[in-house]
Amino acid sequence: MSTSQTIVGTVLFSLMCASSAAPQAPPSVMYARVAYMTLKATTNPQGELKDTLAALERELSDALRLGRTGDARRLLAKGTALLGGTPWTEPLEYARSLVLRTDRTITDSSKPCVVRLEQIYSPSIALTRSLSARVSLRKRAQAPPRAAAPGGTAGQPPDTVVKEFGTLAPVGRDLRDTPFVMELDLDGVEDGTYRLRVDVIDADQVLGSATLTMAALRGLDGRLTRLSSGAAAVPDTLRAEVLNPVEYVRTVNLSRISLGAMDLAKELSVAEAALAAGTSGRDPFAGRMGDIKRHYVLKSAGEILPYRIYVPTRYDKTRAMPLIVALHGLGGSEDSFFESYEKRLPLLAEQRGYIIAAPLGYRPDGFYGWGVGEAPADPATRQLQERSEQDVMEVLARVRQDYRIDENRIYLMGHSMGAIGTWRLAAKYPDIWAAIGPVAGSGAPATVEKMRGIPQVVVHGDNDPTVSVAGSRTMVAEMKRLGVNVHYIEVPGGNHTSVVAPNLEAIVGFFDAHTKASRPAPAVK
Numbered sequence: 001m002s003t004s005q006t007i008v009g010t011v012l013f014s015l016m017c018a019s020s021a022a023p024q025a026p027p028s029v030m031y032a033r034v035a036y037m038t039l040k041a042t043t044n045p046q047g048e049l050k051d052t053l054a055a056l057e058r059e060l061s062d063a064l065r066l067g068r069t070g071d072a073r074r075l076l077a078k079g080t081a082l083l084g085g086t087p088w089t090e091p092l093e094y095a096r097s098l099v100l101r102t103d104r105t106i107t108d109s110s111k112p113c114v115v116r117l118e119q120i121y122s123p124s125i126a127l128t129r130s131l132s133a134r135v136s137l138r139k140r141a142q143a144p145p146r147a148a149a150p151g152g153t154a155g156q157p158p159d160t161v162v163k164e165f166g167t168l169a170p171v172g173r174d175l176r177d178t179p180f181v182m183e184l185d186l187d188g189v190e191d192g193t194y195r196l197r198v199d200v201i202d203a204d205q206v207l208g209s210a211t212l213t214m215a216a217l218r219g220l221d222g223r224l225t226r227l228s229s230g231a232a233a234v235p236d237t238l239r240a241e242v243l244n245p246v247e248y249v250r251t252v253n254l255s256r257i258s259l260g261a262m263d264l265a266k267e268l269s270v271a272e273a274a275l276a277a278g279t280s281g282r283d284p285f286a287g288r289m290g291d292i293k294r295h296y297v298l299k300s301a302g303e304i305l306p307y308r309i310y311v312p313t314r315y316d317k318t319r320a321m322p323l324i325v326a327l328h329g330l331g332g333s334e335d336s337f338f339e340s341y342e343k344r345l346p347l348l349a350e351q352r353g354y355i356i357a358a359p360l361g362y363r364p365d366g367f368y369g370w371g372v373g374e375a376p377a378d379p380a381t382r383q384l385q386e387r388s389e390q391d392v393m394e395v396l397a398r399v400r401q402d403y404r405i406d407e408n409r410i411y412l413m414g415h416s417m418g419a420i421g422t423w424r425l426a427a428k429y430p431d432i433w434a435a436i437g438p439v440a441g442s443g444a445p446a447t448v449e450k451m452r453g454i455p456q457v458v459v460h461g462d463n464d465p466t467v468s469v470a471g472s473r474t475m476v477a478e479m480k481r482l483g484v485n486v487h488y489i490e491v492p493g494g495n496h497t498s499v500v501a502p503n504l505e506a507i508v509g510f511f512d513a514h515t516k517a518s519r520p521a522p523a524v525k
Helices: 007-016 029-043 047-065 069-083 090-097 220-233 236-253 264-279 341-352 379-402 417-428 445-451 470-482 500-512
Strands: 098-102 106-108 113-119 131-139 160-171 180-184 192-202 205-217 290-298 303-311 321-327 355-359 405-415 435-439 456-461 486-491
Touching (some): 029 069, 090 205, 098 205, 220 236, 236 303, 303 341, 321 341, 321 417, 341 500, 417 445, 470 486
Parallel strands (some): 321 355
Antiparallel strands (some): 113 180, 131 192, 303 355
């Protein structure tokens, strides 16, 4: 699933894409709500706009409570537009209702691709005639340098049109009741990731546009079939590696996850190499060091999940080595602590001699369980969070099995949602962790008692618009009251993401100084 995205990364993505409809398997309403609340905190609306948004948020709460996600998306789109100074008009409401869906987000370009133009909600605009759709396949242009060339303008250049499918008609006025179905010929399109764009036209006026990010690979279906049939011949330890791209394509096409930045052609080659190694009796991961991507089957979900590890070049299986489990933020992935935050954590791991294990947490919005609190009432949320926790603990178990880990030096850290998960898992499994490092998170002060024996280094910026600094302050205050060994770093002017990279060395340094074997037992109250 992806490129590393923290909450703010997700927020910025949501805001930049506000002019077009969401793609297949759009980000959850939670992401959109976080984007809206962050923008609101940054904008700090006053007067009539503040009152308007208060009324909108009451409607939003009702929509979410009743499970009306279409209405919730409409209200969030409206609120985001108003905060950006854009009037909420009927044409804009119509434009934001449009969405493209397909059963083959990742498709074999040698076969026709069926796509549907739909609506997330019913807009209020009065349309008096049938519409038409102008359809094109585009390649996203490379971002320009930060500074514009003389006489030019900074900003994202337009996409390159790869193939035009012409103007199709008639498009119905109610796309919720009757989606507009298109069969598109992708033959001749080079392998890669594209954006399909559909402009909805009333006479000569574009009413709105919808885009769909999709991947096309010629011969994909045959390669997936060969991997599926060959997987039975490899050892159990390699089967998930062989089947990973098969599972990825399946879950994306079922809309369980969004199409991320996975280089599918590369992953297919990796899986085919694992298949060749497995059938010849070789283990391609034996003795490997450095940055490694692995996969396994989470049995409770019946899904293949990724995790990423870093093994320092000094690793020697005859000597136990410390381990850091790193939890990503909302919208991120197992790649976040490897590709984001100036890529500092793997460098520190190499320098200081740590293994890093970074799980996905089942989904980008799993929240790593609910800790020692009450389980969510909603069954779907409860299952999501339960599997998210299971994924973390399963990855931990696998790394302990595959590498010689110092059981007195297992550490847990995370950013944003990952910091929330750090406090949840520390309270639930206090005997595992030698120390923890939550960054820009929040927690329940009532859980501090459960983890009072765990040393903590806590980082937060006092200008965080996404997760208020009060979340860390209240946790730290309770720790100090209970005599927890805590080092609190509050960064003046720091926002939600700027505080991470500069403080990773301090976090790892704190881990250097604390082991389970050396820490005193917590004082009895």
